Structure formats: C-alpha cells, structure tokens
Amino acid sequence: MRLLLRADGNARIGLGHVMRLLALAEILRPDFPEQLFLIREPDAALAEQLTTAGSAVQALPVRPLPEEAAYLAAQVLRPDDVLVLDGYDFRYDYQNTVRGAVHRLVYLDDLHAYPLAADLVLNPAGGLTMADYELRQPGARLLSGPAYAPLRAAFQTKPAENNAAAAAPDAATVFVCLGGADPTHQTRRVAAELLALPGVRHVHAVVGGAYQGWETLQTWAAGQPGLTLHRQLAAPELAALMRRCGAAVCSASTVSYEYCAAGGGLLLLLPTAANQHDLDHYLRAAGLARPYTAAANILTSSEAGRIATEMQAAQRRVFDGQAPTRLRQELRALLLPPPPFALRPATAADSAQLLTWTNEPAVRRFSFNPEPVAAADHERWFAARLADENARLLLARDAATGHSAGLIRFAVEGDTATLSYLLDANFRGRGLAPLLLLAGTRQLLTQFPGVRRVLGHVQTANAASVHAFERAGFRLQPLANEADSLTFGWLGAG
Incomplete structure (x- = not known):
C-alpha cells in the first residue's frame, strides 16, 4: 500500500x-x-x-x-x-x-x-x-x-524530556521565524523592532531556502550586533535553537507549533496569511500565545519571565510528544471498512446472553481465568457493572440480522480504561474483531473525554486477538506483562 x-x-x-x-x-x-x-x-x-x-x-x-x-x-x-x-x-x-x-x-x-x-x-x-x-x-x-499535529521528530519532545530540562525560559533571547519563505518580508522589520526594546538581549532570526532577498537581509544584519541570522536549518538544529530562546515571534503556522513542542516559552504570534486565523485564535484562546502587538509591553516588563514560565508550562501540557502515535493509530484504523453493526449499552435483559458467551469453551480457553463462571457469580458481577458509573458494557447488534454479535466492555480508572471483548461464535472469522475494538474505543472516548489511554490485555497464544488489536490501530505497550500475555494501547486526545 x-x-x-x-x-x-x-x-x-x-x-x-x-x-x-x-x-x-x-x-x-x-x-x-x-x-x-x-x-x-x-x-x-x-x-x-x-x-x-x-x-x-x-x-x-x-x-x-x-x-x-x-x-x-x-x-x-x-x-x-x-x-x-x-x-x-x-x-x-x-x-x-x-x-x-x-x-x-x-x-x-x-x-x-x-x-x-x-x-x-x-x-x-x-x-x-x-x-x-x-x-x-x-x-x-x-x-x-x-x-x-504532524510535526517532525526533532520537535516531538516528551514530557519527561521537558522535565529534565526545567531551566526557566530566558525571555531576553528571542527566536523569530515568520515562515521559511516569509513571502511578505517581515523578518527584518520584526527583528529591528525587537532589537530596539531594552528588555531584549539577542534575536535569532530564521529563514528558509526559499526566502527571496537573503543577501539584502545579510547586509542589513551585519550592522546589528544583537542579531544572528540563520538560513535553512535542519530540523534538529532548528529545534535546538528554539530551546535556547525563551521567547519567540512566529507566524501562526506550523513553526509556532514546533516552538511549543520543542520546549516552548513566551510565544508572540504574527499572522502572515488569512489561512492562519484558526491556529492564531486557538493558541491565544488556550493561553499558549499572545499577539505580537503585545511584544513591547511584555518584553520590557518585569513580568516577562513569569509569563514565559507559565506559558511554557501550558504548552508542555498540550504538546505531549504523542501526536505521532495518535496519527499512526488513526491512519491504521482508517484502512478498516465501516462496521456492519451498531453498539448499544447492555441492559439487565442481556444477562443470560452474556453468561452463555462467557462460558463458551473457546472464550474460556483464552481467558486469564479459564474456569467456567457460575450463574450466581455472573449475576452479581453483571449487576455491579451496570450500576458502576465507570464501567461501560456495549453490545454489537448486527445490522443485517438484528442478532447480537458480540460484547466490548470497559473499566475506567482515572485517565485509563481497560477493555475486554468477545464475539458470538456465528460472527467469528469475518474480520469483525478490529471493527468492534475500534468502534467501542471511539464511543468510550466520546463518553469519557478525560481518558488518555485505553488498554487491552491478551494472551500471547491468542494470535487472532493479537492481530485484531494491531489491525485496529492499537500499539503494543512496553509494559511489564506476564510471560504469556501482551498489552495493547490506544492513545486518546484528552
């Protein structure tokens, strides 16, 4: 493909x-x-x-x-x-x-x-x-x-990496990038305005290989002792430079996201095109940036350091370095066909059907407890799950026949949900398991937006279930599992 x-x-x-x-x-x-x-x-x-x-x-x-x-x-x-x-x-x-x-x-x-x-x-x-x-x-x-957000690997800083480099941002060192091409030629004007501010010690201005007028910009910069020009930096070099600058003036484009994700600080936005409206509005409304028009007031204020530190903390909460994992799981899931069933919450009337499924030999074989479940134990367990506000049991109803095709259930604890699922014997071998995993997980995340990950445990010998998790976009987790089990995970955006 x-x-x-x-x-x-x-x-x-x-x-x-x-x-x-x-x-x-x-x-x-x-x-x-x-x-x-x-x-x-x-x-x-x-x-x-x-x-x-x-x-x-x-x-x-x-x-x-x-x-x-x-x-x-x-x-x-x-x-x-x-x-x-x-x-x-x-x-x-x-x-x-x-x-x-x-x-x-x-x-x-x-x-x-x-x-x-x-x-x-x-x-x-x-x-x-x-x-x-x-x-x-x-x-x-x-x-x-x-x-x-699809960002290059150099900018995908994990929270642990951010915590390891917890030095307060230096707002007197300012990064400037108004797009690699800067087609409206604002780099020189902005750099000059920043250098005129008493609170600014040094400006690093970056343009790309497509920038027109590099020689002219170089000639002007030669007379600016507090300015360093950079052209066509590789991603690792650009990310390293961003981390040295506790403040930044960026267009409301990918470069502003790269700055937030690389480490962040006092971000001042200067939109350079009409299509940047949504991103500009989002970053400012979420407290992740301020408008460039506020640069003179903030950068000359004794509060610049505090604002930079608070903004950096907010950026690091939002840009968690997990976007690549989410994108990969969503693109994998995109390849699946639409499910031929609808999900509905389980009710007390479903108890007998669930017990029959639970005790089927093929289901018990790959359960972590292979012993049959007694009817009385099942009734107590089922009633408790229906009453538990942190539990969800969803039945799949086949669209063609109206028959119940399977069950997926979730237990939510904090920001983590753990799932298990099964299919009716008449619906196995049709490739429905990954569709059930995906449909159930998406419905759960809609109902519990604070859930950040969904986990599923499976026996290593259960090749069909392992394949189902992989096809649905779940990723094998680096957890300390038992020798005969694996854990797969789905990342939410909450």
Missing part, C-alpha cells in the same frame, strides 16, 4: 504545505514505506530534500486542476493507495474525482470553508468540531488540535 502526498511549494506561496506533508510522511513511514510526493514543477533543492528524506518525487505539469485530477485518477492512482492532499485549491470536485481511484483520501485543512469528499480531515487548529465542516463522504472523520 502506497502513501501519496500532493502539495505545492515555492518562494511565492512558501513551503508550509509540503513541509507539513513531509512531517506526516516521516511519522507514517513504519506503516507506509512506499511514499510518493506529487508536486507541480518542484525545484531541484526541494526534490532533493524530499528524496533524501526517503520519499520518491513525481513532478506534475501545470494544468487546470480538473484535468490534473482526471489524469491522476486515470494514470497515477491505484485502488489500494492512501492519498493525502494539502492545499487550498483541492476542493470538493477535485477530491471527488480522485476519491474514486484510491482506497482512502485524507485532507489537511486550515479553512473549513467548503464541502469535502475526504475520508479523514486533519486540522491542526484546536477547538473545531464536526459542526464546523460539511463532510460528504459517509463515515468521514475529523481530527483537530495539537494532539494530531
């Missing part, structure tokens, strides 16, 4: 779309080793960067988008491909044309401004819901917020 990524980038429009897809490709490479970027007339430097990162590149000629979509559908795309689009011109008609030629379609969006035909929509801005979108593909899903 191939992962195809369609975006464009150059000095005029910037490279944000391409770099965002490059980060996603890096994250998904373990599951999609064959990756192909589709780009209109990429320049040599960009093509080399993509191929060096492990992706093939196919140059597309400039042609009307309806013609391009028809060409891709007829000549390039395969029925088992996953296609990812990132760009404002790939609207409904384009999406609808290519959607019929691939297995799944993913769209990275910043605008929620027009109908979409994608199976999965990914918007890094937080605070959005399905009500903000018109998704026309049946069963389409929305992933929004930093929990699903």
Whole structure:
C-alpha cells in the first residue's frame, strides 16, 4: 500500500504545505514505506530534500486542476493507495474525482470553508468540531488540535524530556521565524523592532531556502550586533535553537507549533496569511500565545519571565510528544471498512446472553481465568457493572440480522480504561474483531473525554486477538506483562 502526498511549494506561496506533508510522511513511514510526493514543477533543492528524506518525487505539469485530477485518477492512482492532499485549491470536485481511484483520501485543512469528499480531515487548529465542516463522504472523520499535529521528530519532545530540562525560559533571547519563505518580508522589520526594546538581549532570526532577498537581509544584519541570522536549518538544529530562546515571534503556522513542542516559552504570534486565523485564535484562546502587538509591553516588563514560565508550562501540557502515535493509530484504523453493526449499552435483559458467551469453551480457553463462571457469580458481577458509573458494557447488534454479535466492555480508572471483548461464535472469522475494538474505543472516548489511554490485555497464544488489536490501530505497550500475555494501547486526545 502506497502513501501519496500532493502539495505545492515555492518562494511565492512558501513551503508550509509540503513541509507539513513531509512531517506526516516521516511519522507514517513504519506503516507506509512506499511514499510518493506529487508536486507541480518542484525545484531541484526541494526534490532533493524530499528524496533524501526517503520519499520518491513525481513532478506534475501545470494544468487546470480538473484535468490534473482526471489524469491522476486515470494514470497515477491505484485502488489500494492512501492519498493525502494539502492545499487550498483541492476542493470538493477535485477530491471527488480522485476519491474514486484510491482506497482512502485524507485532507489537511486550515479553512473549513467548503464541502469535502475526504475520508479523514486533519486540522491542526484546536477547538473545531464536526459542526464546523460539511463532510460528504459517509463515515468521514475529523481530527483537530495539537494532539494530531504532524510535526517532525526533532520537535516531538516528551514530557519527561521537558522535565529534565526545567531551566526557566530566558525571555531576553528571542527566536523569530515568520515562515521559511516569509513571502511578505517581515523578518527584518520584526527583528529591528525587537532589537530596539531594552528588555531584549539577542534575536535569532530564521529563514528558509526559499526566502527571496537573503543577501539584502545579510547586509542589513551585519550592522546589528544583537542579531544572528540563520538560513535553512535542519530540523534538529532548528529545534535546538528554539530551546535556547525563551521567547519567540512566529507566524501562526506550523513553526509556532514546533516552538511549543520543542520546549516552548513566551510565544508572540504574527499572522502572515488569512489561512492562519484558526491556529492564531486557538493558541491565544488556550493561553499558549499572545499577539505580537503585545511584544513591547511584555518584553520590557518585569513580568516577562513569569509569563514565559507559565506559558511554557501550558504548552508542555498540550504538546505531549504523542501526536505521532495518535496519527499512526488513526491512519491504521482508517484502512478498516465501516462496521456492519451498531453498539448499544447492555441492559439487565442481556444477562443470560452474556453468561452463555462467557462460558463458551473457546472464550474460556483464552481467558486469564479459564474456569467456567457460575450463574450466581455472573449475576452479581453483571449487576455491579451496570450500576458502576465507570464501567461501560456495549453490545454489537448486527445490522443485517438484528442478532447480537458480540460484547466490548470497559473499566475506567482515572485517565485509563481497560477493555475486554468477545464475539458470538456465528460472527467469528469475518474480520469483525478490529471493527468492534475500534468502534467501542471511539464511543468510550466520546463518553469519557478525560481518558488518555485505553488498554487491552491478551494472551500471547491468542494470535487472532493479537492481530485484531494491531489491525485496529492499537500499539503494543512496553509494559511489564506476564510471560504469556501482551498489552495493547490506544492513545486518546484528552
């Protein structure tokens, strides 16, 4: 199965779309080793960067988008491909044309401004819901917020790593990046304004390889003793520089998320394009950033250090370094068909059916307690579960026959839920187990938004169940299990 990524980038429009897809490709490479970027007339430097990162590149000629979509559908795309689009011109008609030629379609969006035909929509801005979108593909899903933001590995700092480097941010050292291309040429103006503030000791200004006017910027910077210019830094170098700067002025784009995720500090936002509205609004509303217009007041205040420390703590709570795991589990789950059943809560009338399932020999064989369950013990257990507000028992009702197909149950303790499941003998061997795991987990996370992980324990010898967890997107956990058991986990965004 191939992962195809369609975006464009150059000095005029910037490279944000391409770099965002490059980060996603890096994250998904373990599951999609064959990756192909589709780009209109990429320049040599960009093509080399993509191929060096492990992706093939196919140059597309400039042609009307309806013609391009028809060409891709007829000549390039395969029925088992996953296609990812990132760009404002790939609207409904384009999406609808290519959607019929691939297995799944993913769209990275910043605008929620027009109908979409994608199976999965990914918007890094937080605070959005399905009500903000018109998704026309049946069963389409929305992933929004930093929990699903595709960032390069260098910026995915884990909480433990943040705690190990707990030095207070130095707000007198300011990082500036207004997009790699900075097409509106604001880097010089912002750097000059910051250097004029008495509270600022040093400014590190960063531009990318697509920046036009580098020589002119260098000439000006030579006369600014408190300024250091950087151009086209590799991701590890950029992340290291961000960690040295306790304050930052960034466009309301991926670079602002990278700063928060790398370590964070006093983040001041300067939107440079209309499509940055949602991300700008989210970061400021969540207390993760302030507007650049407040820079002079904050950076010259005795409160700058306190504000930087508080903002850094808030950023580290939100950017937990687990977005790659969430994206991988969601893309794995995306490959599954829709479930042919509906879930409903169990009731007292289901007790006999559950006991029959529980005591079936095949179920007892792979239970951690293989002994049959006595009816009286089952009744007490079942009544207690129905009364427990932290327990959920969900029955799967087959859409075609109306028969009960299986059960998935959860026990919630704090931010962790533990599950177990079973299928009726008449419904085994149909590939329903991963669908039940996924549907049940998603319903639970809707009802318990504070749950951060869902765990399932399975006997090592139960190959079918192990495969079901893997197909559903669950990941094997590095826990201290018994020798004959494994634990799989699903990360929530709570």
